Amino acid sequence: MLELDNVQVSYGSIAALHGISIKVEPGSIVTLIGANGAGKSTTLRAISGLARVRAGSIRYDGQELTNLPAHQIVARGISHVPEGRMVFANLTVLENLKMGAYRLKLGAEFQRDLDYIFGIFPRLREREKQAAGTLSGGEQQMLAIGRALTGKPRFLMLDEPSLGIAPILVKTIFEKIVEINRQLGMTILLVEQNANLALEISNHGYVLETGRIILADASSALRQNPQVREAYLGR
């Protein structure tokens, strides 16, 4: 289980998170929704070690993660697909996937994982030797997810996987996220602008507003919540 307890983050003198507390149960899908600048990405960055936590604590299965360097957090099985994908543009698709498995041995198991990922995203197999920078935005998103999967995380964080992707592909990507969660038993923490879809596939949701959590509930309950419906579901 991942637990954030009263976590505060600031960029310089600007506070981005004013003490948020979140729990993610193993095997579940949890989503963070909120307007632009609410602090969703910052929350993920704090967990993965990219943003410095000023106060509060982050624990995973009882172990303290707060302010560990990013590479040590990945080693605990927590993987972060960052906002804007951040694929290695000059590396090939295959090399990107190898980087995902950087801390593992590239043996038979890597081959099996690769087959699994190519099964989910066949487009990546066709583009195996191509520089990642030449992929389309949607393909880069697939690669970013695939690259996180080759690292065999137990806990996967996805920051706006639907950003800039055609609606038809968004549905596919969400289906794949559910598939990964069910088939691999991977816990997923999802940040999404598309609150509708996110609440549809998740078990639990948190609503962030300017660095504070204003609502936390089961996703099905949040979808019925008038406040959420008006502000985030456009109904």
Place this chain on the structure above:
Amino acid sequence: MARTISLLRRSHPEKVGLRQWQAWEHGNMSGTEFFQQLINGVSLGAFYALIALGYTMVYGVLRFINFAHGDVFMIGAFAGYWLTPKLMPHFPGAWMPVGVCVVLLTAMALCAGLGIVIEKLAYRPLRSRPKLTVLITAIGVSLLLEYGGQYLFGPDPKSFPDLITDSALEGTGALTITRSQIIAVGVTAALLAALSFIVKRTKLGLAMRALSNNPTAAALMGVNLDTVISFTFGLGSALAGAAGILWAISNPSIDPLMGILPGIKAFVAAVLGGIGNLPGAAVGAVLIGVVETFVGGSSFSSYRDAIAFSVLIIILLFRPAGLLGKAQVEKV
């Protein structure tokens, strides 16, 4: 009979190439002269390449120019100066080539260690500071090595011991090819092949390329950035150390300031090839070496460096990212 040639040739081609000079004056450089200059130029370029690769690799991972790099080259030469009399007596007769390799590898290891220590003590604490701060620190480190070197080794030139006896090869017709040239080009080629293998085929090499592409993403993959950065400094410094020894074999007068000019030229070569691009650094270095040698053999020889740098400026006007550099492709 082997002609022992003037060791001045490499350091001052303008003093040696009298024949070429006259040929050029009369506008009739022969094929032989041309090839002679080409050989000299390529082997000079080989030195620059070894140094240039260090600049470009460090730029790749940290996006700053390590101005102390040319001085690591100087330390390489002094390491050879110090190691040769200590190690070579253990490798008599036919063992001599093994001894040369041992001296070379030991000096490379020492320089690698020096590069790693410099990064750790001087640059790492400033990692999150503006690049200008780090750049000025690099100049400080450079001065420290130069004047620290003068303090330790004395300011006057030392004569590099005969690690190998330099002589011209026989059976090359009118061309003069020296053993040191062959060794310099051969060792450079071997080191370039090793480097290319490390960068393309090993996990650390992959991490280096990933880090230079996107450090944040590399950290998210579990890469310990400090390890890869140390490794990069070690690798680049080892190559510079090797260059220092090879240089000293053909220019046996070494002094603590000897790294400045080759350092600048190698930096120019790295920029010319496209900073951050490894094959680019090698291409740029050979180009600089060849231009410098040809100009040195012409009537413009006193403007050798000026012309070499003008070539840089002209090429950069047309290709601002360097010869092999390309504008970054990144979709957001």
